[in-house]
Amino acid sequence: MGQQPELNLDQVCTILQKHEYDGQQLIPILQEVQEIYKYLPKEAIEFIAKKIHVPAAKIYGVATFYAHFCLEPKGKYLIKVCDGTACHVKKSIPVLNAIRERLNLAPGKSTTNDMLFTVETVSCLGTCGLAPAIVINDKVHGLMTPESACACIDEIIKQEASQ
């Protein structure tokens, strides 16, 4: 069921080559590696550590410091629920709760067992006019209600099942 790409370190090699194995380029390297896997796999971090001569503990420190980096695999569909001020006032929490309930998720468990969905909250998506808003894999869905959010998810599940 896992939809993750195989852990092919060739792509990491290409990224490292592009950055000339420069330890100073650690953050851009990690960003690009995360682009591939949607998270930072342990094997990739240890590989990078050896190649750019930066201790794995330091890379782990950087990866855990920035909220942008993620050390857990993410689902095929990443749902970001905005909980910025505008969305919060426009009842984003009931939307979040409805999505979590629909997908059997809870705070601390953000990815479904079938690796199809990951749900996280973000502070502001910058689309306050459409509050409350969610983003599913870079597509914005505005003016959400618990019902319409669940409808979006059902749509994806149906689509996935038909493939």
Added chain:
Amino acid sequence: MTNQNVIYVNNRPIAIEGESNILEVIRKAGIKIPTLCYNPSLRSYGACRLCIVEVEGRGILTSCTTAPEPGMKVHTHTPEIKKIRKITAELLLANHKVECPTCDQMGKCKLEDIAHELGVDDVRYKPLEKCSPVNDTSYAIVVDRDKCVLCGQCVRFCDEIHGVGAIDFSYRGSNTVVSTAFNKDFTETECVNCGQCAAVCPVGAITVKKHINPVNKYLEDPSKTVVIQVAPAVRAGIGEEFGLKPSEDVTGKMVTALKMLGFDYVYDTTFTADLTIAEEATEFLTRVKNNGVIPQFTSCCPAWVKFLEQYYPELIPNLSSCKSPQQMFSAVVREILPEKLNVKKEDLVFISLMPCTAKKFEIRRPEFEYEKGKRDIDEVITTQEFARMIKAAGIDFANLKPEEFDMPYGEKTGAGVIFGVTGGVTEAALRMAAEELTGQKLEGKELEFEAVRGSEGLKEANLKVGGVDLNIAIVHGLANAHEVCKEIIDGKSKYHFIEVMTCPGGCINGGGQPIDFNQPEKIARRTDGLYTADKNMPLRKSQDNPAMKELYKDHLGGKPNSEKAEELLHTTYYKRDY
């Protein structure tokens, strides 16, 4: 004094003499400023905020990160500063698991001292709920995160001095912790077990792993004959734990204390240090004569050996195949003693008393077993643990009558004694190699190779010995070892012989030695201790050790690097990921 090169500390002019921060200038003025994160050997970090001072026109700054500027007016103990400092200490205490009476750092805790000095009589802040499990996955150290105040000395030491970086900060804000990558067990990281993180930790969050209990079990078992070997550097440190003057030779007291603790035979690792020299110097001369792999690295420091295996496996052929003195000791003596003492091999217990935490790792290397699952050395205790055992047994160390090591493995020379200090192994090897190459006896001052002494992290010496030009490098602090290794790989190395010790200053400053936060002072003091001991020895060249000559004759095939010596005293290394 002109205004040009002074700063005014509490209105008194104090000269700037190349200090990189005003903290050092202030301390020169005889004013005590509390610090937790400051360590002059490391980059200034400014984390603990205790060293704040008021600089006129600039406000309140951390003195450890502020460069001195001529004419600067600094105030160190204004009412406001004192108030802030006290609050800071309170906040640090709120973040620290306070269990002083049972803490290993008891009596040597900087936070305890600082709280006392600043007059903190109450902590008004509720501690954060913390209950991380104690991490004892290392052979060398124990980490209790709940005591950590995030001063970062351990992190900076591992990174800056050793170029290892096995630990670092992870997460952020109030969740920040010091951890290994992915929180892995220490045994699965690049950690070389040197224990220097424990040596610099001011608050007991990282301490030396203790193996006192298993040793006591052996001592209490009447069926066991317990043999202990004592490393040269222990005698340079143990007196400090009992308030003895650094100049006092405590070797004899140390032996008495070990006998009182119940050890049946007390031997000296210095004996096998001499043996190491005989083997290692002979190996080196053979390499030079036969165009073997050069430079030859010393191999007596187990942290360095692990470092080389994990970072530079291509240089394994450069590493001397000699076991460390600790392992040579057990290899030889475990063979001989059963018959000599009429004790069954399995009833003999080998303990070693070391200044070093990496020795705890070394005895667990699989190649150092005499039978499958049975280690050559059963347990290692450090100088710190030895002090704890003396105290627990109620022994009044300071007033003990000195006794002698048991013979014949207590026989030694000055060359073996100086193994404990950086440059010592080289000097000992030179005392042998020079005689071999010139065919002439070295006497008196000729024995002292000043060129290889001193505390720089990377020393070079060029010596002409018996018509042979020798380029020698002496390295301590593994970051310097990175440099010499890279040079060899790049084909730029000009050395023939390279001595590497992990800990700055050598074994005298090992991770298991008594805690003393004044690093330069303690290194100088203990170095002096060993060189003085060497000077006072009747024999000062390893090759003159009579018991060693006897040993070669009876058990080791007559001469260094003989077949039997190769089998017992030499080892192999392997590439490792961690």
